[in-house]
Amino acid sequence: MLPEIGQFALALALAIAVVQAAVPLVGAARNNVMWMRSARYSAFAQLLMVAIAYGCLTSAFISNDFSVQYVAGNSNSLLPLYYRITAVWGGHEGSLLLWVLMLAGWGVAVAVFSRHLPLDMSARVLGVLGLVSVGFLSFMIFTSNPFVRLFPVPMEGHDLNPMLQDPGMIYHPPLLYMGYVGFSVAFAFAIAALLSGRLDATWARWSRPWTTLAWVSLTCGIGLGSWWAYYELGWGGWWFWDPVENASFMPWLTGTALIHSLAVTEKRGTFRSWTVLLAIITFGLTLLGAFLVRSGVITSVHAFATDPERGVFILAFFAVTIGLSLALYAWRAPSVGLGGGFGAWSRETLLLVNNVLLVVAAAVVLLGTVYPLAMDALGAGKISVGPPYFDSVFAPLMLPLAALVAIGPLVRWKQDLPTRTWQQMRMTAIAALAAAAVWPLFYAHWSPYVSLALFTGLWIVLAIGLELRQRTGLRPASLARLRPSYVGMHAAHLGLALLVMGVAMVKAYEVERDVRLAPGESVEIAGYNFTFDGTYPLPGPNYMADRGTVHVTRGDDTIATLHPEKRTYASKRGMPMTKASLDRGLLRDLYVSLGDPLENGAWVIRVYYKPYIGWLWAGCIFMALGGLLAASDRRYRVRATEPAAVKGKVAMGRI
Amino acid sequence: MTPRKRRLMFVAGALAALGVATTLVLNAFEDNLVFYYTPSELQSGKAPASRSVRIGGLVEAGSLQRESGSTLVHFRVTDTAVSLPVTYEGILPDLFREGQGVVAEGRLGNDGTFQARQVLAKHDENYKAVEVTEALERAKPRAATLSN
Numbered sequence: 100m101l102p103e104i105g106q107f108a109l110a111l112a113l114a115i116a117v118v119q120a121a122v123p124l125v126g127a128a129r130n131n132v133m134w135m136r137s138a139r140y141s142a143f144a145q146l147l148m149v150a151i152a153y154g155c156l157t158s159a160f161i162s163n164d165f166s167v168q169y170v171a172g173n174s175n176s177l178l179p180l181y182y183r184i185t186a187v188w189g190g191h192e193g194s195l196l197l198w199v200l201m202l203a204g205w206g207v208a209v210a211v212f213s214r215h216l217p218l219d220m221s222a223r224v225l226g227v228l229g230l231v232s233v234g235f236l237s238f239m240i241f242t243s244n245p246f247v248r249l250f251p252v253p254m255e256g257h258d259l260n261p262m263l264q265d266p267g268m269i270y271h272p273p274l275l276y277m278g279y280v281g282f283s284v285a286f287a288f289a290i291a292a293l294l295s296g297r298l299d300a301t302w303a304r305w306s307r308p309w310t311t312l313a314w315v316s317l318t319c320g321i322g323l324g325s326w327w328a329y330y331e332l333g334w335g336g337w338w339f340w341d342p343v344e345n346a347s348f349m350p351w352l353t354g355t356a357l358i359h360s361l362a363v364t365e366k367r368g369t370f371r372s373w374t375v376l377l378a379i380i381t382f383g384l385t386l387l388g389a390f391l392v393r394s395g396v397i398t399s400v401h402a403f404a405t406d407p408e409r410g411v412f413i414l415a416f417f418a419v420t421i422g423l424s425l426a427l428y429a430w431r432a433p434s435v436g437l438g439g440g441f442g443a444w445s446r447e448t449l450l451l452v453n454n455v456l457l458v459v460a461a462a463v464v465l466l467g468t469v470y471p472l473a474m475d476a477l478g479a480g481k482i483s484v485g486p487p488y489f490d491s492v493f494a495p496l497m498l499p500l501a502a503l504v505a506i507g508p509l510v511r512w513k514q515d516l517p518t519r520t521w522q523q524m525r526m527t528a529i530a531a532l533a534a535a536a537v538w539p540l541f542y543a544h545w546s547p548y549v550s551l552a553l554f555t556g557l558w559i560v561l562a563i564g565l566e567l568r569q570r571t572g573l574r575p576a577s578l579a580r581l582r583p584s585y586v587g588m589h590a591a592h593l594g595l596a597l598l599v600m601g602v603a604m605v606k607a608y609e610v611e612r613d614v615r616l617a618p619g620e621s622v623e624i625a626g627y628n629f630t631f632d633g634t635y636p637l638p639g640p641n642y643m644a645d646r647g648t649v650h651v652t653r654g655d656d657t658i659a660t661l662h663p664e665k666r667t668y669a670s671k672r673g674m675p676m677t678k679a680s681l682d683r684g685l686l687r688d689l690y691v692s693l694g695d696p697l698e699n700g701a702w703v704i705r706v707y708y709k710p711y712i713g714w715l716w717a718g719c720i721f722m723a724l725g726g727l728l729a730a731s732d733r734r735y736r737v738r739a740t741e742p743a744a745v746k747g748k749v750a751m752g753r754i
Numbered sequence: 755m756t757p758r759k760r761r762l763m764f765v766a767g768a769l770a771a772l773g774v775a776t777t778l779v780l781n782a783f784e785d786n787l788v789f790y791y792t793p794s795e796l797q798s799g800k801a802p803a804s805r806s807v808r809i810g811g812l813v814e815a816g817s818l819q820r821e822s823g824s825t826l827v828h829f830r831v832t833d834t835a836v837s838l839p840v841t842y843e844g845i846l847p848d849l850f851r852e853g854q855g856v857v858a859e860g861r862l863g864n865d866g867t868f869q870a871r872q873v874l875a876k877h878d879e880n881y882k883a884v885e886v887t888e889a890l891e892r893a894k895p896r897a898a899t900l901s902n
Contacts, residue, residue: 440760455768459775466779481790483808488786492778613825613844675848694845695820703825703845 102167105155106246112148112203113236115141119206119229123222127294135222139210142225145232146203153200156245157187165256168249169193175258177641185269186259191393191409192245194272198389199235201273201280206232209284209309215736216305223291224284231283234416242409243393258641261668261676267327275320275347279385281313282350285357286382289375290424293431298371303364308730310361310378314354315726321347322719330679335611335690335707337715340489345468346388349461353381356457358726359450367439367512369447372432373454379424384461386417391468442514449507456500463492494548501555501599504592505562509569523569527561542608542710552603559596563589584732591725594718601714610708613694617701625708627689628652633700634665634693642666642676647702649691651682658682658689663704665693679705688712788859792892793831793838796862803862806871809838810857818852831856831868833892842870849875 119141126134156169160183165171173190174183188194206228213221239245288306292298324344329337338344357377363370390413441447467484474482505527510520535554539545567589571577610624618633632648644666651658659682666676679692687710694703790808791801801807814837817830825844829852830837840858850856850873860870 440757443763451764452767452771455771459771463775463779466783470783481808483788483790484783485786485788485806488782491782491786492775495778496775615823615825677848694825697820698822705845 101155101158102164102246102248105152105159106244108148108151108155109236109240109244109246112145112152112199113233113240115145115148116229116232116236119145120226120233121229122226123229124226124294127219127222127226130219132218135218138222138225138229141229142203142206142210145229146200146207149196149200149203152246153187153196156193156196157184160184160187163256165254166248166250166252167245168247169245171249171253171256173257173259175256175641178256178259178264179640181269182259182264186263188272189259189263189268192239192243194276195235195239195243195393196245197273198276198280199232199239201276202228202232202235202283205277205280205284209287212736213305219295220291220297220302220305223294224287227287227290228283231287231420234420238409238412238416242412258668261642261666261674262331265327265331267323267331271320271323271327273320274316274323278313278315278317278320279347279350279388281309281316282354282378282381282385285310285313285354285378286424289378290427293375293427296431296434298375298431298435300365300368303361303371303374304735306378307358307361307365308732308735310354310357311726311730314351314358315723315730317347317351317354318719318723318726321351322716322723325719326716329712330681330690332677335679335692335705335709337605337712340467340486342468343388343392345464346384346391349464349468350381350384350388352457352461352464353377353384356454356461357381359453359457363447363450367441367447369439369441370451370454372428372435375432375435376428377454377458379421379428380458383417383421383424384465386413386420389413390417439513441512444510444517444520445514446507446510446512449503449510453500453503453507456496456503460493460496460500463496464489467492494552497599498551498555501552501559501595504595505555505558508566508588508592509562523565524562527565528558531558531561539607542604544607546607549603549607552599556596556600556603559592559599563593582732584729584734587725587728587730587732589725590728591722594721594723594725596718597714597721598718601711601718604711605709605715608710609712612706614704614706615697615701616704617699620701622704622706624706625687625710626653627658627708629689629691629704629706631702631704634696634702637664639666642668644678645693645696647680647691647693647704649680649704651689661689661691663692665696683713685713686711792836793833794836794892796838796868797836797866801862806859806861808857808859809840809868810855811838813850813852813854813856815853831858838868839866840868840870842873846873847875851875 119138122134122141123138126132126137156167158164159167159170160174161180163170163174163176163183165174169190169192173193174186178186186193188197206225209221209224209228213224216224285306288302288309292302292306321344324347325337328339329335357374360370360374360377364374390410393409393413467488471482471484474480506520506524509523531554534557535550538553539549567573567578571581612622612624614622616622616631618631621628621630623629628651630650630652632650634645634647637644637646644664647661647663647665649661649663651661661680661682663680664678666678668674668676677692677694679690681691682689687708690705690707690709692705694705696702788806788808789801790810793809793811795801796807796809809831811831811833814830814832817828817837819828821827827842827846829840829842831840832838840860842858842860854875857874858868858870859872859874860868863869
């Protein structure tokens with residue numbers, strides 16, 4: 100019975116989404132207050148319906164209702180309860196339902212927190228969100244219904260893919276989707292602004308916290324995914340330039356550009372039409388991501404089973420949405436105007452370069468991701484683009500960007516002098532350069548590239564210190580009075596610095612060895628001694644494991660005892676699964692995983708030394724915290740109707 | 755600075771960045787394109803010897819051998835018409851099985867053995883790499899003539 104209720108709720112949600120899209124948009128065009136007000140209620144009703152559907156699917160998982168095809172394909176009665184709950188988003192249909200739930204949730208959040216917006220603006224934003232919902236809900240109902248029944252009912256479910264049976268799986272997809280879907284809100288604000296012709300600093304201020312929150316979620320989602328891949332997949336890699344990783348990374352890059360461009364639009368009223376275009380592009384890239392993941396055109400860890408119909412639907416949805424948005428843009432943008440002027444050396448210029456670099460980086464990733472698909476579609480043969488392509492193209496784009504992050508915040512808006520900037524920054528530059536030259540000497544070899552990356556990272560850190568000193572004299576009272584958005588910016592930049600340094604160090608000095616070890620044998624890498632003590636069997640709830648014991652020592656010190664596992668999942672016809680074991684540290688991780696069993700209790704064992712890898716996740720956390728701080732700034736919640744604030748801002752924007 | 759001049763600067767800046775990026779991209783792209791061949795195509799000498807290529811097919815049943823005392827493994831990849839010997843040093847993926855699909859990246863050695871640098875197997879039992887399916891499809895006519 101419950102699956103039918105869920106099915107019905109989904110259909111109702113689609114009907115409500117159509118109403119949410121049509122009525123407020125028409126109402127805004129005709130200035131009908133009642134129609135515009137209806138947007139909020141539709142948003143609430145839509146969320147309620149989608150939540151009911153989601154609850155029904157979850158309850159089917161909890162009660163092991165294998166008459167539902169999706170449950171039978173992704174669950175098993177031996178699966179622990181918490182994985183049965185997370186298995187809801189373990190496959191294509193359920194993850195799409197989660198996606199729609201997030202979308203409806205963002206809609207309600209906008210309805211609740213946008214009371215200070217003019218009615219026509221909030222009505223249009225919610226209307227556009229309704230349109231996006233219509234697209235995704237019909238995609239789900241017509242091509243990927245999670246409530247399809249199965250007859251005859253199987254006795255047992257097929258089980259969740261063992262790779263997804265991990266705590267990381269609980270957080271990674273919801274956060275990632277929250278980020279993906281959040282950019283729909285930025286898109287809705289952009290389209291609403293184009294429709295109303297109100298593309299000014301005020302609009303940017305309304306849109307900023309939403310865009311930042313979406314970016315924070317996407318940052319967390321990508322970071323968690325990378326962390327999960329690192330310890331779960333047993334390869335010890337943290338980024339593979341896999342098409343699906345790229346699919347989430349492209350909107351992150353343009354989203355980062357969008358955050359910065361919105362800052363310029365808010366503070367200075369410039370970059371307006373560019374900002375709108377970026378919002379459209381970012382949303383387009385999230386749709387493209389959905390297409391890549393769900394159409395089965397790519398071979399990947401993440402790709403869901405193939406169904407051409409789905410690919411065609413999303414591609415059509417993508418073409419219509421982006422085509423219409425760009426047409427609207429082409430029609431409205433020329434009337435927007437250019438906004439305030441700025442000098443050749445000013446913060447605007449540097450942010451412009453930041454935007455160009457980020458967008459070029461996104462384009463580079465897009466080329467590498469889509470080119471093989473295009474070649475295949477054109478019948479030009481199968482090719483793939485190797486990770487070295489991305490590595491070698493990405494570093495030269497990111498290092499100048501990191502240097503900009505150090506310089507930018509110290510350069511004035513509108514007009515500054517390069518000589519003034521140089522005088523301010525030369526001490527920090529020299530100090531960073533000296534430290535960066537010496538730091539790698541403590542490691543295996545010295546390399547100019549590592550030093551260069553470390554230099555940009557250290558320079559960012561020192562420049563933040565310099566800026567804080569100039570502004571507050573480092574007095575605690577003044578530091579405490581700093582605006583959250585300002586502190587957030589520096590926190591996020593500090594995160595980038597950690598990330599850059601971490602990537603440089605781990606890429607240059609990691610040691611990866613696959614060795615054959617019999618019980619009692621040992622291997623030494625990077626000064627650490629790994630002694631293998633053999634394996635013993637260990638049963639789990641729905642698997643059997645061989646659990647290994649590896650003692651790690653350095654000189655006379657005992658560092659850690661690691662227990663990597665090789666699990667076999669009976670429900671998946673003996674599908675094996677590698678569970679790595681790590682000793683984490685501030686300056687390095689030690690990583691051990693079991694490969695294949697050999698004769699006489701010997702195993703092929705993977706032993707890794709990963710210096711500074713923790714800095715990657717720390718960097719992501721700082722970036723996300725910075726974004727949260729920035730979005731929490733009080734000025735975003737000031738009522739638009741307060742005359743002084745608005746006039747001041749608008750006037751500034753029109754300089 | 756006039757709006758006109760500013761726009762010009764924007765365009766010039768964008769073009770310069772685009773130019774640099776294009777050069778970088780094309781250089782790196784050229785070197786890192788990995789073409790895909792079936793075992794039949796590889797054996798008939800269609801693949802360039804100087805580049806890394808990908809092959810796809812099924813792991814021949816009973817062909818997996820492990821060299822004792824090292825991490826070197828030998829197996830054969832077949833598209834049902836031609837079976838190609840492959841060597842690989844390291845840990846095979848969890849889902850690597852005899853009789854199942856596999857994709858390997860590496861070079862064809864002078865002795866006709868494919869030296870794999872990377873071995874990819876499917877991620878789920880329901881899932882078959884597109885490359886593998888295609889290799890089997892392409893080899894079908896040839897396999898049919900061989901068995902006649």
